[in-house]
Amino acid sequence: MIRAIKTGCAGASVVALGFIAVAATGPAYATGCLFEPQGEGRVAAVIDARSFRLQDGREVRLAGIEPVAAEKSKDTSALAAIVAGRDVTLRGEDDTPDRYGRQPAFAFLAASDIPVQAQLLAQGEALVSATVTNTDCAGVLAGAEAEARQARRGIWADVSAIKNAESPGDILTGIGRFTMVEGRVLSVRQAGATTDLNFGRNWTRDLAVTISRRMLPALAAAGIVPKSLENKRIRIRGFVEVHRGPRIELLRVGQIELIGGKEPAGRNE
Numbered sequence: 001m002i003r004a005i006k007t008g009c010a011g012a013s014v015v016a017l018g019f020i021a022v023a024a025t026g027p028a029y030a031t032g033c034l035f036e037p038q039g040e041g042r043v044a045a046v047i048d049a050r051s052f053r054l055q056d057g058r059e060v061r062l063a064g065i066e067p068v069a070a071e072k073s074k075d076t077s078a079l080a081a082i083v084a085g086r087d088v089t090l091r092g093e094d095d096t097p098d099r100y101g102r103q104p105a106f107a108f109l110a111a112s113d114i115p116v117q118a119q120l121l122a123q124g125e126a127l128v129s130a131t132v133t134n135t136d137c138a139g140v141l142a143g144a145e146a147e148a149r150q151a152r153r154g155i156w157a158d159v160s161a162i163k164n165a166e167s168p169g170d171i172l173t174g175i176g177r178f179t180m181v182e183g184r185v186l187s188v189r190q191a192g193a194t195t196d197l198n199f200g201r202n203w204t205r206d207l208a209v210t211i212s213r214r215m216l217p218a219l220a221a222a223g224i225v226p227k228s229l230e231n232k233r234i235r236i237r238g239f240v241e242v243h244r245g246p247r248i249e250l251l252r253v254g255q256i257e258l259i260g261g262k263e264p265a266g267r268n269e
Contacts, residue, residue, distance in 0.1 A: 032140030033064075033106045033115045033132075038090040043083045046076040050126065051102055052083055061102040063092060064141050065117045065126040066178040068155040078125035078154075082116055083107065091115075093134070106137075118144040124154020127178060130237060130254035138254055162235065165199035165207050171246045181207060181248065182235045182259065188227050195226045197234070204245045209236050211250045222253045233259040 041054035049067040053059050067073040090105035097103055107116040120126040121144035128145045132138045149156045163170050165183020187198045193213040200206025211219070211226055219226065235257040238248040250256060 033091065033117075033134075033137040034113065035091040035093050035106060035134075035137075038092050038095045038103065038105050040087065040089045042087050043085060046080040046084055048074050048076060049079060050120075052079065054088075059100075059102040060090060060107065061098060061100075061104050062117050062120075062126075063104040063106055064129055064132040064137070065120060066129045068125060068127055068161075069177075078120060078123060079116070082119055083109070086110075088116070115140070117141060121145045122148050122153070124148035124152075124156045127155075127180065127237065128254075129178070130252050132254070133252075142254075168200065168206050168246055171207050171240055172242075174240045175242055175246070177240060178238065179240050179248070180235060180237045182233070183207070184233045185229045185231065188230045197226065197229060197236075202245070207246045207248070209248050209250055209256070210243075215250055218253050224253070224256070229258070235259055 039058075041056055041058065043052050044055045045053045047053060047059065050062040050065055051060060062079075067075075087110050088107045089110070090103070090107055092105040095103050095105065108114070109116070117126065118140055121128065121141055126145075128138075128141045130138075132141060148154055155161045160170070161180070163174070163179055163181045165171070165181050171179065171181060183199045185197045186200060189196050189198065195211040195213075195216075197209040197211070198206065199208065216226075236248055236250070236255055238250070238255050241247050241249070248255075
């Protein structure tokens with residue numbers, strides 16, 4: 001599935017690979033992330049930028065999003081403004097606690113079909129993590145993020161919010177952090193069970209996106225052939241690690257977008 005999304009900036013377009021970007025208002029919210037109920041409760045404390053504690057002691061991590069920056073991961077102000085002292089309903093596909101004992105869920109305020117995640121994204125106070133596999137819900141999150149980016153809210157007021165793949169020094173400062181990077185794929189090379197999307201010629205310095213063989217069927221189902229991305233401009237999101245040079249491993253189709261137009265990284269589409 002590949003959909004082109006027209007935006008309002010200079011006629012540029014984005015082709016979202018693996019999720020549909022939709023407007024962050026309207027009927028999409030009514031069905032987007034309304035998974036099975038996982039309980040409810042009143043928020044007693046906000047722990048960090050995407051997690052809170054209920055009065056019954058349960059800790060909840062908002063699924064499908066990541067903090068906008070490492071230094072803001074402990075900033076509770078945006079989330080507290082929405083949920084502090086409020087009753088919430090939790091929904092999700094799987095309520096298995098994470099390794100910290102937190103319940104991953106989509107949170108909804110009383111009588112609202114809009115997930116708290118979408119509110120944070122629309123304010124530019126979170127990034128889509130691309131972990132949501134449900135197409136409708138992923139579309140709601142992607143649309144909310146796109147709305148904030150176009151309006152330059154929150155993190156998107158900073159033109160460097162999306163890192164330039166041609167500036168590996170900036171990317172290396174984000175080791176271990178969830179990052180968005182944009183650039184032109186210089187080459188696509190396969191080595192054993194791994195395919196690399198290379199953004200430069202120096203493999204010990206320049207960014208590469210690594211794709212394992214087990215990801216290829218999912219990419220094919222989405223209409224993506226890695227070799228076809230050569231000389232294309234893409235946006236990638238994920239955690240930056242170091243293996244010879246900076247690397248982002250492609251674990252889900254929704255991590256990658258094909259960018260239309262000729263705008264440089266760091267600008268709105």
